[in-house]
Amino acid sequence: MSGRVEGSMAGGGSAVSRVVIYGLLLVFAAIFLTPLFVMLITSLKSLDEIRDGNMLSLPQSPTIAPWLSAWGTACIGLTCNGIKGYFGNSIMMVVPAVAISTILGSLNGFVLTKFRFPGHKLIFALMLFACFIPFQAVLIPVARVLGMVGLGNSIGGLILVHVVYGLGFTTLFFRNYYEAFPTELIRAAMIDGAGFFQIFRRILLPASGPIIIVTVIFQFTNIWNDFLFGSSFASGDGVPMTVALNNLVNTSTGVKEYNVDMAAAMIAALPTLLVYVVAGRYFVRGLMAGAVKG
Amino acid sequence: MAFLEIKGLVKRFGKLEVLKGIDLDLERGGFLVLVGPSGCGKSTLLSAIAGLDTISGGEILIDGEVVNDLRPSKRDIAMVFQSYALYPNMTVAQNIAFGMEMRGVPKPERDVAVERVAATLQMSHLLSRRPSQLSGGQRQRVAMGRALVRDPRVFLFDEPLSNLDAKLRVDMRTEIKKLHQSTGKTIVYVTHDQIEAMTLATKIAVLKDGALQQVGTPAEVYNRPANLFVADFMGSPSMNLLTAKAVSRNGVAGLELPRAHDAAIFLRLPPNIRAGAVQDGAELIVGIRPEAITDPDGADRNSPLVEIVEALVDVVEPAGSDTYVVTEASGKEVIARMRSDADVRPGQRIPFAFDLNKAVLFDPRTTQRIG
Ligand SMILES: Nc1ncnc2c1ncn2[C@@H]1O[C@H](COP(=O)(O)OP(=O)(O)O)[C@@H](O)[C@H]1O
């Protein structure tokens, strides 16, 4: 992104405005990065050092003990097995929820653009509407429904909720992307004798790379970071990472272990960070493609 | 019985009637060209034949069988699209083989068929490339290959040459014509280019606003257009269409065309018009193609009726093989086609030879041809 800014300024900007712009950018970057920096160095200090030292000073004798503790032995509520089990819960929730909502979203997008039926506009408008329903408004009805279908207090229930809630967004993404996909290709495949799913798998999906990445990142971050659904529809050992982190920090047995809390928070943030680092470039590119064509 | 029959075909999109009752048929091995201005419903008609769109009324028969409710893949047709519609993620070979793959043809058989078609179209060296690595002409070839490889009952072409540059378009046109002659396949071909229609067709159907204007051989459509629209649409430069008045001079029935700076032109009635067909004093439109107005030496010696008229040359447009000479009558430009070496300059008065054997008359109210 910085390259983009530089490129667009190169023409008109004088040296002074260049300095001002870069100065501002550096200041803002520092503001955003400081908390992360503090978290990281705190998680590498011993408790004594935290108590004695300056919050911003580098660790004198770096240690990974807080990380190991956060992962495997820290106490959350009454059990002292660290956050690893909850990390696993989150993975088991996120992976199926992202996969299912992405696949369904692309199928919806396919039907809404290339296999139109009477009333497709209304259906799409309703799905879009789902994007704007606030979480809080649906908590109690959702809890009732989950209870009725026997998915209350389970990972399966969370998966269902995230899939349903994400469907509006994933459908919107894929619909806008497929709107620009040449219809003649679909028609050619129909004449070639390909059926609905063959066209989807052989013609459309291979061209969907950028929008799949956008959708996966979007869904992954949203579902991984969700706290409200996790705390409402799961409990005990079944809660996702975000809720466990909250419980860890709030567990009051003896001294407050800031270094362990920070390490746990870092671990909780790692997967989304990783996804951004690996696929962030495609995220911007995919969004642009959708914006320009759709 | 015709191989492809279309009876009373109607297609509506909501309230908009795009095809207004089309009746057409084509014999086995025929080459039907649907021609008309853009937006007149050509692609819609082709999609209906292909089964890509449902139809609102009428019947489509292939080889005596009603195919209205058959899916595209069951109609045994192949189609070449205007955009070529090559699958971007597949190689040329995979593109060509895709239809066979979907029909469950075993791989070795597919490979043989792909090789054979690639050899016919001289593109064996392209088989492992992807569409993005091909030029426009090569993509066009691959699109043709994909249609040819399956050996279907009917080929459908939707403006297959309109994305090519002029030179390549002429080459591919010849190639398609050769292909038709060597394979004897039944073809329906859509174009908005009347020259393509004239050169390729065994049968032309002229379409306007979803209604057929005329169906006939290229010669019929060109020489005896059914109405003013067809007369104007077919031919380049287009037919001279001039307002005239039916008059009798010294007992000879003829047409009078007023001129701005000259005495009115008097032309005897075309020989193919019956004496009683036009009333004295009636307003008419006479249609006469540029090549039927020449210098006197260039006139058709076998024509039963050539009228020589002196007229003022307004513009001279050399076009290589011919020279177009423009004069005026009935308030419009009249284009004549003369030999390229004709020594003509603007402002001269020269004799123009009107070959009335090739002239047609239209009723200005109904726009239909008379006689
Ligand atoms: N899916 C559609 N919905 C509504 N109108 C359409 C649709 N497809 C084509 N039309 C209309 O039908 C008319 C004929 O279109 P088309 O057959 O593509 O014309 P052509 O191929 O002769 O240029 C046009 O006016 C076009 O706007």
Ligand SMILES: [Mg+2]
């Ligand atoms: Mg068209």
